[in-house]
Structure formats: structure tokens, C-alpha cells
Amino acid sequence: MPPEIPAVVVDDLHVTYRVYEDVRPTLRRFVARGFRPRPHVEVNALRGVTFTAMPGEAIGVIGRNGSGKSTLMASLAGLLPPERGAVLASSQPVLLAVGAALQGDLSGRRNIIIGASALGIAKADIVAQMDDIITFTGLRESIDRPLRTYSSGMAARLQFGIASAVRPDVLLVDEALATGDAEFARRSEARIQEIIESAGTVFIVSHAMDSIERMTRRTLWVDAGRIVFDGPTAEALEAYARATAG
């Protein structure tokens, strides 16, 4: 058997944000600084992350707020430029997040078309899948109402429904399972399971330890921009629980 080709390779990844201080820029300060640009601090969101993910793997990502989980997801999707190191993938990873493209005053149905098109699906394909998507979201009654009238749970269901219309080889799920009721969470998990079974790779960021435990066998624990644990989910959750309890 030939050696298996990884789905994602992350090698010594460093990502830095440039953050400007909350000081009003004024001409006087600009002159006083000697015409140099505004001062900024560099936040090292990721500092030396290395791991490899194989096809068919479901990988949990845990860590405290601000530890770098979401930055890691955005970097895997190629949305943030690395300061150093590299992210390589066998096919374009897709971040399950279409919220930024949606428009509040438009109906759920129209937003399905916009959101799916933001993920790169052709409009003809979306229209063909429209009925399945609406059924999946369970929002048939309210699908023609403006999105801004939806509750946060309903909006999350719409977003997950849109994103599930793409079948990427590498799927990145960032806290999308946190909202919505138990029934919808179960359906979303089933959808993710389908992707894993068709040899896709899935990353799941969550604070809900039970869904990490159910869906993944391997977990990355991220802390202060570094991976402090990479191994079996059960061990990761145990170590994480010990660290956060104390």
C-alpha cells in the first residue's frame, strides 16, 4: 500500500495581527511622532503550530477564549496570511461561516442563494438544491421572511443549512453547533458524519465537550497560540478539564 497523502499539513505556522491602539489619531500626534504611522502592537495569535491531518479524520479543537482556535481555522482556509511557516492542503478547506455575506433585510430564501454563492456554488446548483436546504434547516414556514426577523437559533440553522450545501473535502466548523436546539444539533452532526465517511476531513472547534467527544477521535488543544496537546480525544478532554478546573 502506498503511503497515504495527508489532507492538511501545517508546518511551523505563525500568524500575527496588527492591532492599533484605541487612541484617536490626530494631526498633532502624527506630527509629534515625526510623521510615522500610528503605533500598533503585534499580537502573535499563532506561534509555531505544526500538525498533519489525514483524509477521513475528524479532529476536535479546544482551548480557552483567545487561545487562537478561530485564527487557526481561518488560516487553514487560507484567509489569513502566515507570518512564517505554511499551511498546505490537498483541496481547498471551507470554513463553515457564511454569516458575513448575508443581508438582514432579505428573505431567508434569497440569503440561501447569496450565502451559497459566497461559498462558490453556482446559482443553478443552489436553486436545484433549494428544497433540500429548506427542509434541512426546518425553516419552511419562515423562509420568505426577512432574515433580521429570525431568532439567533434560526439564523444559525439557516447558515448551517447553506454551508451544508457544499461538500468540501476539508470542512472547518467553528462553533456552529453551539446554537440551535437539540434536534437540529443532532441533524448537523449527522451531516458532518456523512462528510467524514466520504473520506473528508473535518475540524470542529467547540466549547461543547460532549459534541467533541461524540464526533472526534483526535483533538488538538490550543493554548496561547501553540498546540499543547495533540492526541486521542478522551485524553485531551481529560487533560483540558484538569487544567481548567485548577
Added chain:
Amino acid sequence: MSSPASGHVTAPRPWTAAEARAAGLREMSRRPPLRTYLRLLWQRREFALLVPLGEMRQRNMDTLLGGSWHVLNPLFQAGIYYLLFGVLLQQRAEIDNYPAWLIIGLFLFGFTQKSVQSSARIIVTKAGMLRSLNFPAGILPISVNLSELLAFIPAAAVMLFVVLATGERPALVWVLIVPLIALQFLMNLGLSLLVARLTVHFRDLDNLLNHLLRMWMYFSGVLFPIDLAPEGWIRELLRINPPHTFLATARGLLLDGTLDVRSATWAAGWTVGALVVGLLFFHRYEGRYSNAA
């Protein structure tokens, strides 16, 4: 705090970037070469159109007169300038059919002005979108320009109506107004790509642009003919400045029924120049726009 996951079945041996590259994996967040970039932009054309269509729908829903403001605004503006320049400063005596002459100038210049102005902050305001969705950043200014083009179509119809209502005879050369608008759209896009990136580096440009564009209007023969400028190189410079080349071509077509070849050639040249410079400049920073917070 934790134990390394040494040799465990669930964590494979990490590959190096070099090994992954050799195995055919693709690097994420790499700036694609220009040809690939253009292909990517073309692939996402549907998305580029859906966003402005949606926003337009959204805007038109909360005002009584909805989309007709796209036409009413420049008409009101034209009324004010007509009083000021036409009646008070007597331009209507100097220029044949001054109302039509003025409307053509205002509407065409407004097309460029609005396209460029709305593109200035687009990267900054949509940085959140760039941080969660995978699409080339160039889609954003393209989308703005498509939106302005859609808004310009009814304005162009009103412009033709005014020209006819003021007694001009339709001529066959009028059809050339369509490729002229297409050219202007592309020139706007080139300028928009330029300012969209510049504003990422210098946020103040957005405010400055407002004044620069207004100044440009006064220097482009929108309200009064550039012949009022002293003869010589200054007037020649004003004549070949980009907006004026479009205005002169359109007025030649609609008011004189002739194609002003010299102006049209300049207009085409400016279009190619703006588009090439804008695209190259914008593309050089691609992949880093998401960091513009």
C-alpha cells in the same frame, strides 16, 4: 501540563512543508499569479453580482420612491446647476441646448464619481467577509462597480429622454453610447481598484477623495466648457483629462450626431491604462486584505 502525543495512532507523524509540497499539496493563502487571479475573479462573477443586487433591493425597500432616487438625485442636482450656471452665469446663451449638454456631463461624471467614491472604503468595511469567506478581494470593488452600473442604466435612459425632449434628432451614431458606457465602466473599475487598495494603507484618502473628485468635476468641463480656460497647454491638458474625453465623446454623439474620434481614442486609452494599473496594483497585495481591520 500535558503529555506529547508520541506514537499514538490518532496523531500521524507531522509532515514538513517541503514533503507536503512534493506530495502535491497546495499552499493556502498564496497570492495566485495574475492569470489565475483573473480566472478566479471570472469564476466568482455570479457572487459579484448577487451582493449588489441584494443591497439594491434592500435600499429600495425603505424609501417611498425607492430606486427612482438614483435618477431623481442627479436631476435635482442638474436643476440647481442649471439655475446657477445656465441662467445666472449665462452659459445657456453660450452653448446650444445647454440643458442636455449639462445633463450629459453631470450624469456621466456622476457615474465615475460614485463608482470611485463607494469603492474607497469597501475593503475596510468588508474585512470581516474576507476573514470568513474564500474569494478574491477584487470581487468587492467589482461588485461596487456593478452596483453603480445597474444604478446608472435608468439614469442613462433619463439622459436620452432629456436629449430628445430638448429637440435633438436621434441618429444612428447614438448606438455608440453603449460601448462608451462599457468603456467608462471599465475605467471606473480600474480607478476603483487603485483607490480600494490605497485606502487600506491611508484611511484618510476616503475623506480626501470627496474633495478631489469634486475638484475633478470642475476641471472636466461638466458645468461649463473648458474653452473658458486660457488657450494653450492648460486647455489641452483639460481636454485630454479622462472624464472630459468621455463627456466630449458623448456630447459629440448625442448633440452633434458625430463621433469625436480624437476624444474617443483618448477615452479608450485611459480605460486601458486605468484598468491595467488598477489590476496590477490591487493584485500585488492580494491575500493580505483580510488583515485590514
